[in-house]
Amino acid sequence: MARKVLVLGEVRDGSLRNVSFEAVSAAKTMAEGGDVIGLLIGESVASLAPQLIQYGADRVITVEDAKLKSYTSDGYAQAVLAAVEAEQPEGLVMGHTALGKDLSPRIAAKLGAGLISDVTALEVAGGNVVFTRPIYSGKAFEKKIITAGLLLATVRPNNIAPLALDESRTGETKSLAVTIKDLRTTIKEVVRKAAEGVDLSEAKVVIAGGRGVKSAEGFKPLQELAKVLGGAVGASRGACDADYCDYSLQIGQTGKVVTPDLYIACGISGAIQHLAGMSNSKVIVAINKDPEANIFKVADYGIVGDLFEVVPLLTEEFKKLTV
Ligand code: FAD
Numbered sequence: 001m002a003r004k005v006l007v008l009g010e011v012r013d014g015s016l017r018n019v020s021f022e023a024v025s026a027a028k029t030m031a032e033g034g035d036v037i038g039l040l041i042g043e044s045v046a047s048l049a050p051q052l053i054q055y056g057a058d059r060v061i062t063v064e065d066a067k068l069k070s071y072t073s074d075g076y077a078q079a080v081l082a083a084v085e086a087e088q089p090e091g092l093v094m095g096h097t098a099l100g101k102d103l104s105p106r107i108a109a110k111l112g113a114g115l116i117s118d119v120t121a122l123e124v125a126g127g128n129v130v131f132t133r134p135i136y137s138g139k140a141f142e143k144k145i146i147t148a149g150l151l152l153a154t155v156r157p158n159n160i161a162p163l164a165l166d167e168s169r170t171g172e173t174k175s176l177a178v179t180i181k182d183l184r185t186t187i188k189e190v191v192r193k194a195a196e197g198v199d200l201s202e203a204k205v206v207i208a209g210g211r212g213v214k215s216a217e218g219f220k221p222l223q224e225l226a227k228v229l230g231g232a233v234g235a236s237r238g239a240c241d242a243d244y245c246d247y248s249l250q251i252g253q254t255g256k257v258v259t260p261d262l263y264i265a266c267g268i269s270g271a272i273q274h275l276a277g278m279s280n281s282k283v284i285v286a287i288n289k290d291p292e293a294n295i296f297k298v299a300d301y302g303i304v305g306d307l308f309e310v311v312p313l314l315t316e317e318f319k320k321l322t323v
Helices: 018-031 046-054 073-087 098-111 217-229 237-241 307-322
Strands: 005-009 036-042 059-064 091-095 114-119 121-125 128-135 140-144 151-155 173-175 205-209 232-235 262-266 283-288 301-304
Touching (some): 005 046, 018 121, 036 073, 046 173, 091 098, 098 114, 114 128, 205 217, 217 232, 217 262, 217 307
Parallel strands (some): 005 036, 059 173, 205 232
Antiparallel strands (some): 121 128
């Protein structure tokens, strides 16, 4: 059954986040040959439309307004609801990011729609779109369908492969005029905590440090390894609680969920709450002094040793490969 599916492209610092292309790929599966329509919201975002089309959207609609310069659930909800009203889609997809997690329940509530969040895979079976999502902190997966109304889903970054970029694809970009009512909250300024580096939740390589790094200074070898591998640095809550790094780096049940191609855990014991945020990584390497550490149970490769010896050695070896 062909469906019309709307996909929210997520813009950060003037660029589309990768998860937008993954969401387009998910929308393509849901659409079963129907129209996939990109939706871009912001102050000035139309120039990003061709990229969404090259990744598989058939056309793009934009909602532009100075009030949409920064994300607010209030403003974005008005824009998304107007697009849904104008297009009457059967499906709506966005990233399971901080933005998507905030916006999607509001949209679901306003439309009385079913919402399936944190989707890691999807397929069409028996005429239904079947969504797979983790439960019990990633220890099991459930498969779910929405039986009536709009199919609203958020997709976990780094799980659904984007379609191949096709620079020859073209499509229409249309601006949708929406009168954004006065917002109840206004963002005056955005102050970034981590000014540089790869976005942790979308990184293909994550080097994570735990209490075993022993100090803020102890994160330096991890930062160097991350730099060589083009990855991001993350942390256990143990390291954050000890003030070795900022809480924005925390991975786990109460932190970020990451699914990189390579996760290197350094001086992390592997508490269940930490595993909840990283155990679905494709390849896990653990470096720990204690051969009995729980982290080795989920690791594909384990190195029993002192991280301050092992990490610089790895950095040197990877440097040789990347020269
Ligand atoms: P530790 O458990 O102290 O482990 C340090 C490890 O470093 C040890 O295994 C040690 O052998 C090793 N080590 C020490 N020195 C070296 C060295 N030189 N070289 C190599 N290895 C070395 N935790 C999270 O991470 N994320 C969460 O989201 C989270 N949420 C939580 C939510 C709740 C409700 C609760 C109760 C807890 C939560 N925790 C979370 C905390 C979690 O239970 C653990 O306390 C925490 O993950 C431990 O961090 P750690 O592994 O860095 O520290």
